[in-house]
Amino acid sequence: MEVKPKILIIYTGGTIGMIKAPETAQLTNVNFDHIYDHVPELRRLNVELETLSFENPIDSSEIDIKHWKEVAQTIFENYAQYDGFVVLHGSDTMSYSASALSFMFEGLKKPVILTGSQLPIGIIRTDGKENLITSIEIAAARNGENEPLIREVAVYFDYKLFRGNRSMKDSAEHFEAFKSPNYQELGAAGVNIRYNTNLFYYAPESEFKINTDFNDRVALLKLFPGMNHELYQGVFDAAKVDGVVIETFGAGNAPNSNGFRNLISSFINEGGVILNITQCNSGAVKQGLYKTSSLFNELGVISGGDMTTEAAMTKMMSVLDRNNLSKTKELLAKNLRGEITL
Numbered sequence: 001m002e003v004k005p006k007i008l009i010i011y012t013g014g015t016i017g018m019i020k021a022p023e024t025a026q027l028t029n030v031n032f033d034h035i036y037d038h039v040p041e042l043r044r045l046n047v048e049l050e051t052l053s054f055e056n057p058i059d060s061s062e063i064d065i066k067h068w069k070e071v072a073q074t075i076f077e078n079y080a081q082y083d084g085f086v087v088l089h090g091s092d093t094m095s096y097s098a099s100a101l102s103f104m105f106e107g108l109k110k111p112v113i114l115t116g117s118q119l120p121i122g123i124i125r126t127d128g129k130e131n132l133i134t135s136i137e138i139a140a141a142r143n144g145e146n147e148p149l150i151r152e153v154a155v156y157f158d159y160k161l162f163r164g165n166r167s168m169k170d171s172a173e174h175f176e177a178f179k180s181p182n183y184q185e186l187g188a189a190g191v192n193i194r195y196n197t198n199l200f201y202y203a204p205e206s207e208f209k210i211n212t213d214f215n216d217r218v219a220l221l222k223l224f225p226g227m228n229h230e231l232y233q234g235v236f237d238a239a240k241v242d243g244v245v246i247e248t249f250g251a252g253n254a255p256n257s258n259g260f261r262n263l264i265s266s267f268i269n270e271g272g273v274i275l276n277i278t279q280c281n282s283g284a285v286k287q288g289l290y291k292t293s294s295l296f297n298e299l300g301v302i303s304g305g306d307m308t309t310e311a312a313m314t315k316m317m318s319v320l321d322r323n324n325l326s327k328t329k330e331l332l333a334k335n336l337r338g339e340i341t342l
């Protein structure tokens with residue numbers, strides 16, 4: 001008898017799982033135990049599906065570290081029983097969650113595909129059905145050796161498959177809502193699903209583990225011309241903040257004023273860590289290329305290369321240990337899950 005791949009769908013919340021209640025016409029969450037009633041096409045897929053839902057599904061703007069832990073723990077506990085996982089998630093913060101999960105998992109050898117939609121699954125023009133059905137197909141895909149094809153955390157949206165920690169939400173309007181500007185897509189769904197297998201990430205050989213111990217003493221600062229640096233002293237208060245991600249200009253540039261310099265140098269001298277990423281949507285930080293970024297090299301700021309904000313923030317949360325600063329800095333600069341081009 002043919003053994004069908006077993007896929008676990010985890011619903012966290014978001015538009016994809018919504019239908020209009022017939023009585024009130026208000027959007028409410030689908031009961032995922034009855035998913036086949038809402039998406040009967042799923043019966044025709046050659047997979048065995050099971051579903052789990054957050055007790056209280058949330059809009060993804062409410063996502064917090066505890067929710068990432070819940071998803072990671074659920075996958076960890078069900079890892080041996082399933083061939084792949086599909087996480088249904090609001091699109092707004094999906095790339096943060098995909099990045100966070102990529103850092104939480106060590107030695108992942110099975111697909112974890114995050115998807116969502118711009119329109120509720122219960123609406124005729126929904127993009128949710130295609131996103132859901134193809135995500136399940138991708139999570140069930142096997143290679144010639146009958147091993148899982150994808151072995152990383154990925155985002156599938158509007159016919160494209162992206163590495164999760166390279167993706168970003170790019171449109172609040174279009175069905176084509178995600179981009180991965182610094183890393184080519186892992187696959188595209190047309191008549192066939194075509195994969196760029198040479199771009200896949202394979203974790204180093206190790207037992208599957210999760211590290212859900214995230215540090216929330218982190219801040220994000222986007223520079224702008226005319227910024228009054230005095231207002232940001234709280235962000236660089238090393239008694240309260242362990243790490244700051246700075247979104248700088250262009251290839252990693254910032255003003256060379258004494259005010260800005262002092263904020264950074266005193267924070268680092270007191271044991272804080274700073275990671276420099278660009279506020280441009282594509283391209284990378286190259287510290288020292290211009291005079292306006294050489295201060296970062298002098299002061300010990302770490303270059304975040306071509307990492308997205310989503311990857312930089314969650315990587316910082318994942319590796320930041322005030323008691324082991326040299327290890328923290330080493331890990332931040334390293335490629336841990338395919339999130340940075342070195």
Ligand code: ASP
Pocket residue numbers: 013014015016058059060061089090091092093116117118
């Ligand atoms: N606000 C919703 C969310 O992110 C939008 C969506 O699901 O796409 O949860």
